[in-house]
Amino acid sequence: MFIDDAEGLVFRPPSEAYSFILRATIGCSHNTCTFCPMYKESRFRVRPLDEIDGIIERGAAAYPHIRRLFIADGDALVLRTDQLLHIIEKCYASFPALTRIGAYATPADLNRKTPEELKALHDAGLAILYMGIESGDDAVLTHVNKGTTAAATITAGQKALAAGFKLSAMILLGLGGQERTHEHALHTADVVSAINPTMLSALSLIIPPTVPLYEDVQRGTFTPLTAKGFIRELRELLAHTEMTRPCIFRSNHVSNLAPVGGNLPQDKEKMIQALDLMLPHMDDTTPLLGNIHNF
Ligand code: SF4
Structure with missing residues (x-):
């Protein structure tokens, strides 16, 4: 409201x-x-x-x-x-x-502030920050003009947690397209593991005609993932995470094809098994501009 x-x-x-x-x-x-x-x-x-x-x-x-x-x-x-x-x-x-x-909070916002400033904001009652990581792959971050790097994102996330904030981080499945799905999954898993946020949400890329990325699709320089590609990427990403502190994981956003959730690291295998059950039933031929429910 x-x-x-x-x-x-x-x-x-x-x-x-x-x-x-x-x-x-x-x-x-x-x-x-x-x-x-x-x-x-x-x-x-x-x-x-x-x-x-x-x-x-x-x-x-x-x-x-x-x-x-x-x-x-x-x-x-x-x-x-x-x-x-x-x-x-x-x-x-x-x-x-x-x-x-x-x-x-963007990584750049967090990195512009000193640890003392962040602590003062937290102590005043700013309790939770939401940071869009989107990808941990530098080539993907550059391609989508995110204005940050994997290293800067890790520094920002670690600073937020050190200041006492709850950190809810978002990653975007499909952001590397078919061209960099493997690198996007592995490097994003590396970044989220290095930060170990309090909460982690995996959303799925939707490409409406209003965003510049849509033109890349039209030009053929970016190929969206198939339904199976989204699930495969999430599986690879989850499998590669190495959380050392509890992290609540969710991929139940309206943009997602498969709602999966649990606590990392202990529910990792359970979530991977759930994705393995879905994989054989998913289409692997049609690149998706977004979950059908969003159009
Ligand atoms: S994802 Fe959107 S809201 Fe977030 S930094 Fe980029 S342009 Fe801004």
């Missing part, structure tokens, strides 16, 4: 479904990932603090029972630390039942 008249579409992680959405920024400061349709209609801007304060006050008056709050849009951690601290403190002072604040 939110009180807002700002332009553009609003996005939030599934686990923030009951949160108050506070749009401290509009859009995404990067906004050039070639697979991402999310903020293409929005021109990035930071809202003035007095405008944000007003939204918090009106939100608290309308929804005084709110227990969770999500600072949007795409990468709220791009804000200066003093601005974020002001917003976090104002939220806790205004919403009497508030217990948790979350935000999206």
Whole structure:
């Protein structure tokens, strides 16, 4: 829920479904990932603090029972630390039942902040960060213009965890296409293992005609995975993970063909067995632009 008249579409992680959405920024400061349709209609801007304060006050008056709050849009951690601290403190002072604040964070946002700044944000009550890893393969990251590398992503994730945050990381199945599915699976498994996030979600690539990656498909330079390819890639990725601390894994997003979930590392074999049962029944001939339910 939110009180807002700002332009553009609003996005939030599934686990923030009951949160108050506070749009401290509009859009995404990067906004050039070639697979991402999310903020293409929005021109990035930071809202003035007095405008944000007003939204918090009106939100608290309308929804005084709110227990969770999500600072949007795409990468709220791009804000200066003093601005974020002001917003976090104002939220806790205004919403009497508030217990948790979350935000999206890009690897670049996290790496721009010092460990001390991150610790101060965590201690003020910013409890959970959502970071899109997407891929751990540098060639894939470059191809989709993600603006980061595998090494920078690992540093960012480790910094977030060291500061005390819960870290929910997202990876994107199919992002290497048929051309780099193997490298995408192995290198992404390496990156998530090195970070060992609190939660890990595997989403599946959807390529609507509005994103630049669609043109690569039309040109024949990117071949989407088949249904079987998605399951095979998830299997290879899971098999290659080496988590040393508990990590809740989910691939039950609406974009996924096969809902699989469990706790890593202990449920790894069980999840692989479930995928092995599906594999013989999946089509391996038609490249998919996305799960049919999304069109
Ligand atoms: S994937 Fe994330 S960083 Fe990339 S454009 Fe979309 S919201 Fe911005």
